[in-house]
Amino acid sequence: xxxxxxxxxxxxxxxxxxxxxxxxxxxxxxxxxxxxxxxxxxxxxxxxxxxxxxxxxxxxxxxxxxxxxxxxxxxxxxxxxxxxxxxxxxxxxxxxxxxxxxxxxxxxxxxxxxxxxxxxxxxxxxxxxxxxxxxxxxxxxxxxxxxx
Numbered sequence: 001x002x003x004x005x006x007x008x009x010x011x012x013x014x015x016x017x018x019x020x021x022x023x024x025x026x027x028x029x030x031x032x033x034x035x036x037x038x039x040x041x042x043x044x045x046x047x048x049x050x051x052x053x054x055x056x057x058x059x060x061x062x063x064x065x066x067x068x069x070x071x072x073x074x075x076x077x078x079x080x081x082x083x084x085x086x087x088x089x090x091x092x093x094x095x096x097x098x099x100x101x102x103x104x105x106x107x108x109x110x111x112x113x114x115x116x117x118x119x120x121x122x123x124x125x126x127x128x129x130x131x132x133x134x135x136x137x138x139x140x141x142x143x144x145x146x147x148x
Contacts, residue, residue, distance in 0.1 A: 007080045010124045011087055011117055012073075018126065019071040019091075027056050035118060035125045045111075045133040067096040067104060073113070083119040088112060104143045109136035 014033050021030025034052040041049040050058070076089040092110045099105045111133040118127050 004080065007085070007119075007124065008078050011078050011080075011085055012076060014117065014124050014126055015073055015076070015087065015089060015113070015115065018129065019073060022059070023069040023071055025059070027060065030056055032122075033126055034129075035120060035127050038126050039128045041128065041130045045131065047131070065097040065099075067098055069093065069095045085117040085119075085124065087115040087117060089115075098143075099140055102143065103140050105138065105140050107136060107138050110134050 017029045017033035021027060021033060031052070036052070038052040039049065040052065040055050043049050048055075071091050071093050073089045073091050076087060078085060078087045090110065090112050093108070095107045096104045111131065114130040114132070115126050116128045117124050
């Protein structure tokens, strides 16, 4: 396998650690996505700019309404320049929260990630992820699945 292919696979792995770590609240996966000082920037969509650890702390707080999240990535384009890289990808998101009436409030949406990455001794890691939301739809449905 060429170094270019190996780099691309490792960069995409870091990007997926973000999605799996966030969606499943598996913070060991989450940490494998970022450098220790990595930044996630949601300001383009009215959110926060915070460190990896700040976002993990905020999302780790107990939330009995939280049910699920999924963030598949696709259309990924990677450019490697020595020990740094940039990546662009689209995402689609689905989240669910238990509403007071027992139904589920769903948020569907999509957008893009613009990442900068660095090669580290542990592999490629995101140093900054900027998040851009292109569309969002919020609706309430009857809960149709038992989650475990």
